[in-house]
Amino acid sequence: MPRKEFQQDVSKLLKLQQAFDESSYLRGLARGDEDGMLVFRFHYAGRRRVDVSLVFNGTFSSHLTQITPWWTDLFSGDLHTYPDGCSGFCFLDDSHADFRAAGAAEAVANVPISRQSIFQCFESCIIRLCDIFKTPSDPLLRILAKGTEASNSEGQVERGEVETFESDSSDDDCNYGSDLDDSISDLSGISDRMRELLLRDVNELISCGYKHQGYLTWPAENGFILYSSIWIQELVNSGILTQDQCLAWNLEPSKYMFMLMKFGPEYIEVLRKDNISYIRGMDTNPTAAYHPQPLVEFRVVTGDVPSLSATDGIGMFQANTANNDHLRLQNKTRQETRRTILSPFFLSWSLADILNRRFLVLLSYRLQFGLNWAGAELMYERRNAISGNQPDPCFPSGDPHTRSTDWDLCRSADAQELTFIQQHRHADQLNSLSADPADSTSKSNRFHHYLNFPLLALRYVIRRLALASRFCLVCHRQINKEFEPLKPFVCDSALCTYQYFHLGLGASIEQEIIHHPGVVDMLVSLAYVAAANQKLDPFPHGVGYMKFAVHPNAGQILLREGNFLSVQVEPFVRLAVGDMIEYCYQGQNFRVKVLAIDDYLEISDELPIINKRSVSFQDQQIPFKIIENHWLGWPIRQAGAVRAHEHKLVVQTLDQLPPIKDLQNALNQQLVTGFMQSKWSHQTEAQEEDSMNANVLDRETESKRQKMPQDCPTKQSPSYVDRGKSLTLRSTLDSINRLLYPLLRWIICSNRSHVKELVDDKEKVAGVGVGYWQFKMVMSNPDKEERFLKEQRALTARKHVKSLWAFHGSPLYNWHSILRTGLNFNQIVHGRSYGHGIYHAFESVTSLGYASRSSGGWPGSKTGINLCLSLNEIVNCPENFSCTTPYLVVPNIDWVQTRFLFVRRSYSASETASQTESLDQQFTCEADGVTYVPMNVNYTPSDGYQRPIRVPLSSAIAPVPESPEHNFVDPGLLQLAKEEEARTRRNVKRQRSVEPVDVLHGEDDMVNFNARAPSKREK
């Protein structure tokens, strides 16, 4: 029976665990969380490591059919055919790795699993990893061979001679950081050639308008960091980003966006020879299952000033992720002394991820096949699909001139994007390979064989920024949706949802709660009402967690007959369908799964790990333990409507959520404590990490820990605060209900519009009752806005008033959906008696009729909202509408933009009727000094009692600030330039025949990196 064979193989492999552990770099070989999953850690450079998981398909979906966690749709295969037809995949977690792990993920993802035995898979995995980390693979393979031999002879595995290898202890010392000062250290490690190239590239960057470059050495890592910073306002001015995007992604226009590249020890050269370009040192065919990649690691963050200190730059790479709150906190303590405060923004993680994992491959596709970025990305998708093992046979490899459908697809993707960019943005240079596209062929300088690597990377980052909302934050695939949201999100794939919500990637909900508690309150309330009305859409599919817990001494088995057990369960234990029961009978262990609970337990056959022998026992009480291992939360998307109990679970979970204001207070408390106590020490982190690993290995301990009452948030251990990771609500919320944090995260992160609470009267719409909470909304991305403006220009060319303003009312339970998927015809619930389109009214009272009040809002809400309507801007072309009286029915989505949201709170019981009435009669007045938008006299919005609604103009046109004066000269680059100059002089002296070559086209070093690079004017 192949299944059994598989389990036997796993057991055999696991017997080698000790031998592997002693090898000092392959450790912790064990079964994964799931059956059919093998995990191990591959250590390199001392403390660094990657965590590898091998998954064999179908191994657990057949046991656990009752539950539907995120992965069940990934695994449709079965182990019945093991090893001949079984499939699966291999992936790694590199959160404990550094730049040297570049390429490891790809190499591991390409491990062939189909038609392989577990030994074969394991072997190819080892070979690939050893290759990447330049570690000898022989000792490991020898251990493995011993195991295979032993398994063939069915004998006991003897531990053979195991060679142990000292890990490279020179890299072991990670204790830099605090003691590193900002002065430039010894630069002798850089070769002349590298320095020359680097300076050439930097000068070229400057000539392309990227003014701020910097260079930091990192002697301890035998590498260096090159960074570019761009004033974010400049991206806004050049039309690449909009103000709204900046707001939504927490990019302050006054700040700088940094792209950091860590090289080590070699710089990356992109060579061009006989019209063929390639990356030096990289396999020319990047599709090869394993391809070496030069080492470079990226980070994308923001900072207050254009320059960067060595400590800050290096600090970015010491942190595990580019989007970590503790960095922000840590840097807060330095505010007094340091020049730069680096902080991640909404897209930091996603951008760093695609750069680190894909950029080199994408670039090599571009070079090899003559594609643009969009085409290269599509080619990457086609060739590295998740099944990934077999290369696509219809795809040509190597020959750029071979025509195929896929290649044509890539070309058309390029063409599409080009049209798109040209229509909407002034970013024509984003796809260019060379620094000066107009002049690329006739360049006469001696560097014309090279392409500028940092420039290419920088342009790629800017392109991804400009097009961010089109792509999934996790898998980076293009999302094809009708609604174009302002904030990017994850695609529908279960894997992306899982990663986003479980690994805590992307936006920080803590920051949202600290800075926008009112908005969070509203989002939670809207989700709550939608769920209570069975209308939560989008729904938190795939949000939840895998519960694993062991309850020893859970009870006794009294009787077994066939597949039915009579049991007595201890009062504190709750048994659920899907749990495992483990017991020992006559010296043998048995494990069964609970299929149904009635007077008797219906159980599965014994699982194959344990001897398969049906037993029945009489007159004995056999103690058993319960192993809980099942999915808690909401299942992945399934066919058919979301079921009532799943909606109910949302309501029940949110019932337990504390008021947002309380969470904000708790976070502020943490910030203060963290600020006082934060002494970020690398050593502490390392120690703690080790102890955490020990815990993970010891499942029993772990599960016991989980069963213990959770720490009260106020009683957190000091070390927890010390690590600066205290800015999290997770532990607080987990102690209440472990579904709370993922659900809250989903509610906040799945909101794809930018919502701003209006506090200042100058920003508020005048004529609206003071009982309403006002929010400014940006729902759609700049492209939708662009289409709106285009329609407006076309249809109102001869009109003085360009826009109409009207209300849209909809029941409260619909707004969760509207904020996420936009207004569309599906939202029309009141019939179409006045034609096809989005229904509006000029009098708010009319819309209020449709925004029927709902009772039973979220109990934790500060205000208890019970009513919601929006004020939309509509292209002033009433002659084209389906209807104008009594309703304004707009047939084209592109003619409507949602601008304001008015949320009415319910009055508390303590408020008297007269108070309520007086609130109802007060209105926001027109503020002094504010210009209001002119209205079409025939179609003016009002409250229904002739009181006009006035929309402030202020936010419409923001003044473009001037570029600040910078005198930023990077000392690192200066030093490099000096060295280069000295070297050139030496050479010249030696030759004594040639005039000195002035590499930097200038006399004063201080000016070189500011403006003296060859500019277009000088040509």
Ligand SMILES: [Zn+2]
């Ligand atoms: Zn995705």
